[in-house]
Amino acid sequence: MNELVSIIKSFIRRILFVLDPLYVASYKLTQPHSKHIPPMKRRVRVGNHYRIDTFLNSGLRCYEPLKQAIKTYQANQLEGLRILDFGAGCGRTLQYSSRDFDKIWATDIDAEAINFVARDYPEVVASCNTYDPPTDYEENFFDVIYSVSIWTHIPPVSQEAWLQEIQRILKKDGLALITFLGENCLQNESFHQTYDFNLTPEFLVEKGLIYIEYPRILKRNSISQTGQPYGVTYHSNEYISKVWSQWFDVLNIQKSVIDNLQNLAILKKR
Numbered sequence: 001m002n003e004l005v006s007i008i009k010s011f012i013r014r015i016l017f018v019l020d021p022l023y024v025a026s027y028k029l030t031q032p033h034s035k036h037i038p039p040m041k042r043r044v045r046v047g048n049h050y051r052i053d054t055f056l057n058s059g060l061r062c063y064e065p066l067k068q069a070i071k072t073y074q075a076n077q078l079e080g081l082r083i084l085d086f087g088a089g090c091g092r093t094l095q096y097s098s099r100d101f102d103k104i105w106a107t108d109i110d111a112e113a114i115n116f117v118a119r120d121y122p123e124v125v126a127s128c129n130t131y132d133p134p135t136d137y138e139e140n141f142f143d144v145i146y147s148v149s150i151w152t153h154i155p156p157v158s159q160e161a162w163l164q165e166i167q168r169i170l171k172k173d174g175l176a177l178i179t180f181l182g183e184n185c186l187q188n189e190s191f192h193q194t195y196d197f198n199l200t201p202e203f204l205v206e207k208g209l210i211y212i213e214y215p216r217i218l219k220r221n222s223i224s225q226t227g228q229p230y231g232v233t234y235h236s237n238e239y240i241s242k243v244w245s246q247w248f249d250v251l252n253i254q255k256s257v258i259d260n261l262q263n264l265a266i267l268k269k270r
Contacts, residue, residue: 016040016050027052036120038090042113046089046149047259055092058259063096065257066146066177069266073175073251074144081143086166087150089113091121097146098124105142107135131228132158133165141169146177148258155211155229167247167269176248176267179258180235199234208239240265 020040028034037052049055071078081101085094088106090113098104098121105125108114118126129135145166151159166176183201204210213231241250248267255263 024052036091036095038113038116038120042090042116045110045113046092056095059092059095061259062093062148062179065254065264066093066097066148067100069177069252069254069264070144070175073266073268082141084137084142084145084169086145086147088117088126090116093146093148094121094124105137133161135165135169137169139168140171142174143171144175144177145170148179149262151178151235152181152233152262153230154233155213155231156209156233158229159233163244163247170269172269174269176265176269178265178267179262180240180265181233181261182235182237182255182263184256184263185234185261204234205236205238208236208243210234237263 017040024037024039027037034052034056037055040050043049043052043055047055047058049058070081074081078100079102081103083097083101083104085097085104085106088094088108089110091098091106094104094106094117102123104123105127106114106117106121107127107129108117109129109131111128114126114128117124127136147166150162154162166178170176183204186199186201186204199210211231211233213229237253240253244250244265244267247269249270250265251268252266253263254266257264
């Protein structure tokens with residue numbers, strides 16, 4: 001029975017993929033303000049967004065706390081800032097940040113997603129990065145680097161290496177805005193049951209960091225598609241404050257502000 005259900009779901013998914021160009025075209029006709037709509041193949045890799053409106057709304061819920069943090073910690077000076085969307089994917093958050101900032105860069109490990117960004121966002125400097133640092137950016141180049149749902153997936157060794165790289169390419173007093181999954185996410189039943197991990201907030205507080213690599217089949221269908229380590233990572237607030245302070249001043253940690261789920265660490269380069 002389970003096999004039959006799986007076959008039916010796969011068949012429906014293929015039909016949706018085939019019809020999606022018509023769906024996108026009709027949506028743009030009825031909602032002319034929605035310029036940047038990636039194909040369904042790309043949307044589903046950043047949250048199973050088969051529906052366009054859920055993709056757009058998710059991006060807005062990710063972006064608004066980032067914008068507010070930039071305004072608050074950059075003394076409301078938004079003009080002229082160099083912004084990097086690290087792990088931009090197909091532009092879920094970029095569709096909004098690119099409207100507010102005129103100097104914006106985007107990078108991701110997913111070459112197909114970055115190719116879409118390069119085509120659809122001519123005003124953005126888009127490039128593909130490798131699984132491990134460094135990037136090709138100069139030292140002390142960016143005023144703000146934000147990263148949505150990247151430190152939620154990479155293993156601890158990679159996290160530390162990339163934190164050092166973020167620090168390298170940020171200007172002095174620059175902001176790094178990084179989202180993470182905390183104790184509050186383990187209390188979110190719909191999210192927690194999706195991965196079927198037997199974890200508790202108390203266990204996370206005790207360990208500080210928990211990384212669980214995805215099974216091979218999930219990794220193959222994930223956004224990275226690199227064959228490199230890739231899973232789900234949880235951090236306690238105490239871990240962020242203690243460990244990440246090796247590279248940054250931890251200015252604030254905001255709970256559940258990113259898409260009503262992830263926490264936001266607001267970091268400043270010393």
